[in-house]
Amino acid sequence: MGYLNSAYDERIQGADSFNGAALQNGREILIQAFNWESHKHDWWKNLERKIPDIAKSGFTSAWLPPATHSFSPQGYLPQNLYSLDSSYGSEYLLKGLLEKMQQYKVRAMADIVINHRVGTTRGHGGRYNRYDWIPLAWDEHAVTSCSGGLGNLSTGDNFHGVPNIDHCQPFVRRDIIGWLQWLRKSVGFQDFRFDFAKGYAAKFVKEYVEEAKPIFSVGEYWDTCNYTAGPRLDYNQDSHRQRIINWIDNTGGHCAAFDFTTKGILQEAVKGELWRLRDPQGKPPGVMGWWSSRAVTFIDNHDTGSTQAHWPFPSGHIMEGYAYILTHPGIPTVFYDHFYDWGDSNHNQIVKLLDIRRHQDIHSRSSIRILEARPDLYAAIIGEKVCMKIGDGSWCPSGPEWKLATSGHRYAVWHK
Template sequence: MTLQPDNQEQNPLMIQFYTWESRGSERTSWWKHFEQEVPRLKDLGVTHVWLPPMAKSATRKYCGYDVYDLWDLGEFDQKNSVATRWGTKGELNRACAVAKSRGIGIIVDAVLNHRNGADRKESFQAIPVDEKNRLIRKGPAKEIEAWTIYDFPGRQNKYSEMKWDHRHFSGVDWDAMTRTKEIYYIPGPGRNGWSKFVADELENYDYLLGCDIDHRQPEVRQDLFKWGTWIIEQTAAVGFRMDAMKHYDRRFLREFLDRTKKTTGKPNLFAVSEYWHGDIDVLEHYVDLLRGSTSFFDVPLHYNFHNASKQGPSFDLRHMFKNALVGRRPWEAVTFVDNHDTVYPGFKLQAYALILLRMDGFPCIFYGDLYPDNECYDPRIGPKLELLIQARKNFAYGSTTDYFQYRDCIGFVRSGDARHPGCAVVIRSSIGAGEVMSETAISGIGTANDHNGKLKGHANIQGLRMKVPSSLHKKPSEAPVKYRDLLSEDSNAVSISNDGYALFPCPIGTVAVWVPET
């Protein structure tokens, strides 16, 4: 896999370009909005854009995860509209072409677990199962009536002639005959229960919602394999974001990605999977099972950020990466702070600094943190996040030296390279809920050693003493080299001593990014 488009020398950076409530305006569709923003994204240093689900969904109310027809990108009059919630296929194609011309890679959100919004009902035998343990059958097979026939009348067989019915699904959660909401397993040829190659939550997590696609059925597999090639060619995309992959048959997922790489002639096709689990051991086990065919979102790191935001100075920042995927398998980790499903206010700038300015991992920023909207944008965060993104593009290169000395204040230095000078970063915890701690009190603690010989308690208010690269600090006969904080207009410059060290300050509850003055 590759983390950046061809001929790209800058740090890779992805953006999730939508929120749960994102919509186009009366005059501009979402795809047109994306097209208009491509120049800005390029200037910021974005190399990849994860777009929302492109296919026609059951309703325009949701983001597109209620997929109706994968082969309709806003081209056919289906579900009361030609356009999807995001716009028409023509608008999508133009936006993708503009992004490609600027060297920005498109990431397709592949929703291959379920279907919603069937065209007709049908009757068939199904077995009710326990919601908390999907392997327990609550009774014998019985006849139910469910919305499982997908004719796609508006498309009229263009691109794909396949029609879907209950034989292509392993489960549903609604019996229209008795108007009962319950999970039903659908028995049939080629099946011996749910797929055994899925996550073992609820004993078996094959079923998630809607009409659950059975990835073991030959017709299903061939149609989805064909779609994988088609969608990459239609959008000129460089990879996939695999939605809800803990519910996929992982043998299918590996074959889907392998086949798409071969048929598109893109052996370095990128993939990142959403396997939502906070336990690093569980996640790492699944990483091994997928055998390097996909990277993963670093959900354990996200939970560490969340805990740091809630616990304030009682959270030990020195252990931030200890139980995170980026700490164990950095080449497999896509790091993130928030996404369309999760939003929290605290520790956000510090968290973004930790994913944007360090060497390890492939960071993904969230549209709602960067673009003003009424849903989740914080004006205290957005402008400074943009500065952090610029710092990633212009300064954060070279090796990383960590200064993880205090539980509530950590720092690191990037050495830079031939074209970029590097930077020094200091991160401090926020005051926890209900706590009051004066700067005078903080400055007087944190000097004792713990049993590991590391400083315990809180950081000295003056800052962290760190060493910048030897190529950047002064010679004895020269004027001192000075560093400035990119995120603060009020901070004083820091002079580097002859040995390359300096004390780099940072206010409580934020981050400071120190770079050489020009």
């Protein structure tokens, strides 16, 4: 059973009070401010030049790539967590970027990679499972026994090939909390994105958020959607979104999650199956439909799109995707590539949709009435203020109060 009854709603309201205004008002709009190749392009300098445009476009938070020392240039194989010299630029340049973001009131979201950590020294079993000569100098007990250490079994999925951190150890949690507090208070990060959140129990995320107090936090709980032979995406993804809901719930509701259910359904729906966008209860079929204030919607990220392209959104339907997530409840995220690398037309169309969202005060909990969900047409009214459609089907809202606000290939948006 999903989050569909009043008892859940009461608990949701209570959880919302924790993170202050950010989660209470639900007016977050995020930009993922990098892709898989960004480390090649003097990134902190590049981003600093773009901060005025990011702020003017209405983004409240910019998710930055991992800023700490890493064995991989992308930042996802960390070792010395207290070193801010990375392939994206020096600590000096990073702090210049963060000051610019603070000046323009765009919050910096840190990419928190704490599922795994590359060792410095061979220890138990001849593996690199010790952390000597650097801050957070842990021994083999900091590494899970299932990844070559002397710690406990992992509380989540293994990230293979690298020592996985044992979050059951009190000394590990104490040190991670100290590091997260340093990122918040000394470095200047305000928001957190938890990488590979399937790798360790959500209760630890709850503790880290409670102790470090980010303004906003989101977890990457990337689970595989439900498919039948073919493979063909199942219509009903309730069990998929329920697993994400359970993860959010186990963080005490303190952490949002990327809405992989909505992404999986939406990128199939835009290919002539828009009937998928209404669940059996008449709601949006992703996490957005059950717990919209914790659903961080997106089209693509550095893993699904970019040069990795593990699960890309169909390129000919990108603007339909943004017309959907930028007019709907949830917390929308725009991908750097689509905003800056796909041409001025895409950039300007996204900015127009962002303007409509802000000026019509669409937020994470806005109401939604789905009017049409046919193979070639999806139409909905959001917050009783915005009406939209996507697909090839011809449609417009009835009533003289609706005025066309913007339109493009296979989408249109109206407001009163």
